Amino acid sequence: MRVVAELRVRYGDTDAAGLVYYANYLRYFEAARVEYLRQLGQTYREIEAGGVVLAVTQAICRYHAPARFDDLLALSCRIADLRRASFAFEYEIHRLPDGALIASGRTEHACVDRETLRPVRMPEPLRALVAAFETGSSR
Amino acid sequence: MRVVAELRVRYGDTDAAGLVYYANYLRYFEAARVEYLRQLGQTYREIEAGGVVLAVTQAICRYHAPARFDDLLALSCRIADLRRASFAFEYEIHRLPDGALIASGRTEHACVDRETLRPVRMPEPLRALVAAFETGSSR
């Protein structure tokens, strides 16, 4: 996996237990995949402008250790299981500077037409960028 | 003002201070005005389908007493300062059953075209419904 962003836990991300509210890790995952795509060379905004939405079909999050207000987190992710019209992102979130694993997870995505929400093939330019980027990261 | 809805404070609405996070009252205000419009006789979804967005130009919230997880809140609102292309909602949020005032506020709205985001007159049917509804409530 690549570290794609750092993120500061905001007060509004926490809940009455004093910890990050469990749904907010899915927001952090979103930040991770958007930054991953930017580094790969195509922004999510450009992909959507091309008429394709990367719709989430399933999300899973495992909570390893709690994060607290003002913690600095490192977001890592990679693309896995690349198929014709679907793929997955896998994530890890570590606390800085000690590197403790806070959360890990996976989102599965279907490429769908922006208007009809029907499945479409992943655009070839995106597929090529992903293949090159993931090969590069595994070296 | 009319009581337009009751709402339960969710765990995800609180923050590490054990209280409702301050931005979430603006979410509660939104719930109030949507229910107000439903009771008046025209849903916000219908208004938007007609091509008009009630864009917020200013929001203010005063925090009188803290609300906590699982508190039951009563949302009240009314429309004020109805003009050609703008108006305001005013709100109060009270805790049940004791009636303590938790928050009050006001949002100012401009009627804008959904596509161009340019100001337009408030649609006449909506204006008529508001006038009838507010007259009714002041009796």
Next chain:
Amino acid sequence: MRVVAELRVRYGDTDAAGLVYYANYLRYFEAARVEYLRQLGQTYREIEAGGVVLAVTQAICRYHAPARFDDLLALSCRIADLRRASFAFEYEIHRLPDGALIASGRTEHACVDRETLRPVRMPEPLRALVAAFETGSSR
């Protein structure tokens, strides 16, 4: 499963795709389990006041069909896999009035001490209430 609550999709729950943002289903799941516990006879606030937090260790959500602003949703849930110090909630979210399945999921919980965050046995009164409630619902 039991239907434990109805919930209106708020504007703030949606995203730029015009659909409910994927993380917000975990907020809806939270609403479901809090109402489930209330109907069972013990509020989550009472459980926490007793010193035990039902910490989420894993969450999964499957997205079957999109929900939109102002949709009315029925939240269903049940407790599964009840063990000494852990259990799971399972959820379904259906749109009203047509009954379309919007999302389903599962959260796994560990009973932990509120101060130390260490695992503890599920409090006996809660275990008894769950057993009675789930038996009742399966008849």
Next chain:
Amino acid sequence: MRVVAELRVRYGDTDAAGLVYYANYLRYFEAARVEYLRQLGQTYREIEAGGVVLAVTQAICRYHAPARFDDLLALSCRIADLRRASFAFEYEIHRLPDGALIASGRTEHACVDRETLRPVRMPEPLRALVAAFETGSSR
């Protein structure tokens, strides 16, 4: 005012109008004041650990132009109206790189005891840091 942070608009920050949801600007204001305090030399976490909460008593936000998904925003703020037990933060949010003013606002704060939520004087070390920091910025 000082620019204290840059922030990327997340997909989860937007709503079905395709714009940043209006309540989320209060989240951005929170990010701004936390970073302001860090640059001033005392983190909000340290202030709270000292037993004092900077409770928000009023918030106001003016919406000048809409921000969209993936916009990069510059957060500016300053402290104003410093009194014995209260003060205000003022904010501006500009879009990068064109500098368009997106939102401006103000939050009023009371220093309160973390346990009792009663008003207390602003801690002297914090007051001294603010005075030095604001003097420095106005030169």
